[in-house]
Amino acid sequence: MSNEQRPVWHKRVTEAISADELAEREALWVPLTEEVRELVSTAILSEVDEHAVALARQHIRAAQEILGTKVDTGSFGMHVNDEGLAWNWGNAATGQKNAVAPPLCQVPIADGVRYEADFGAGYEGPPGCLHGGWIALILDHASGRAAHLEGNGPTFTGTLTIRYLQPTRLGPAVAHAWVETRTANKFVVRCTLSTEDGVTAESEGVFVLARWARKPQED
Numbered sequence: 001m002s003n004e005q006r007p008v009w010h011k012r013v014t015e016a017i018s019a020d021e022l023a024e025r026e027a028l029w030v031p032l033t034e035e036v037r038e039l040v041s042t043a044i045l046s047e048v049d050e051h052a053v054a055l056a057r058q059h060i061r062a063a064q065e066i067l068g069t070k071v072d073t074g075s076f077g078m079h080v081n082d083e084g085l086a087w088n089w090g091n092a093a094t095g096q097k098n099a100v101a102p103p104l105c106q107v108p109i110a111d112g113v114r115y116e117a118d119f120g121a122g123y124e125g126p127p128g129c130l131h132g133g134w135i136a137l138i139l140d141h142a143s144g145r146a147a148h149l150e151g152n153g154p155t156f157t158g159t160l161t162i163r164y165l166q167p168t169r170l171g172p173a174v175a176h177a178w179v180e181t182r183t184a185n186k187f188v189v190r191c192t193l194s195t196e197d198g199v200t201a202e203s204e205g206v207f208v209l210a211r212w213a214r215k216p217q218e219d
């Protein structure tokens with residue numbers, strides 16, 4: 001795919017970095033992401049006094065200043081190297097550098113895609129339960145990933161229909177997505193979200209291999 005074919009919004013950064021160096025970089029940043037995510041949860045649940053809040057804010061501002069001494073602009077985008085590795089660490093569902101992303105862990109399975117996560121206080125919607133918007137994100141991402149693996153290219157959500165079957169309690173949850181049918185550029189993907197209560201939400205989505213990413217004979 002040439003840069004000319006790629007839309008203007010598709011930020012792509014080429015880096016001269018080996019797979020080993022990339023793994024080292026990942027090992028450097030992922031703990032920070034986890035700590036920031038934990039900070040969000042602790043801030044929600046904390047009951048300390050005003051002096052402790054003021055002190056915590058000083059430390060957070062100091063951390064912000066340290067990290068801010070060297071920053072990229074805009075979004076992270078898609079980074080690639082010349083060995084064919086690609087990493088989108090700003091992704092809102094699974095980005096390694098994105099503390100806003102839920103703590104999804106992809107587990108290899110033969111039939112489609114499986115993500116596991118333990119949802120804490122930062123993901124609450126109805127009291128004690130996972131917010132419906134997060135449920136939509138998880139179903140969307142797992143389904144998109146399943147389509148991506150089969151289609152071998154960037155698949156975009158065309159339509160996503162969700163049925164919320166019962167409240168999803170905070171805590172451990174599992175998403176399972178699989179491609180039901182496919183044509184050259186279009187995938188119909190089903191996904192379920194389950195907790196210890198059983199399936200709490202299910203979706204059916206149409207995912208489309210972006211026109212600009214198709215091989216000419218596929219268009």
Ligand SMILES: CCCCCCCCCCCCCCCC(=O)SCCNC(=O)CCNC(=O)[C@H](O)C(C)(C)COP(=O)(O)OP(=O)(O)OC[C@H]1O[C@@H](n2cnc3c(N)ncnc32)[C@H](O)[C@@H]1OP(=O)(O)O
Pocket residue numbers: 086087088140141142143144145148155156157158159183185186206208209210211
């Ligand atoms: C670490 C390394 C990283 C590597 C990387 C890994 C990433 C791996 C995980 C990714 C996981 C992402 C999961 C989240 C995915 C989003 O969140 S994507 C963001 C939300 N979606 C969007 O922004 C999409 C916006 N819409 C569009 O860009 C375009 O309308 C679309 C959806 C791409 C379709 O446009 P198009 O390519 O021009 O489609 P077109 O050729 O006209 O139609 C092709 C077929 O699709 C059908 N179709 C078109 N639009 C629709 C629609 N909206 N609904 C249903 N069917 C449709 C057509 O009817 C046609 O069907 P057939 O005639 O073939 O039967």
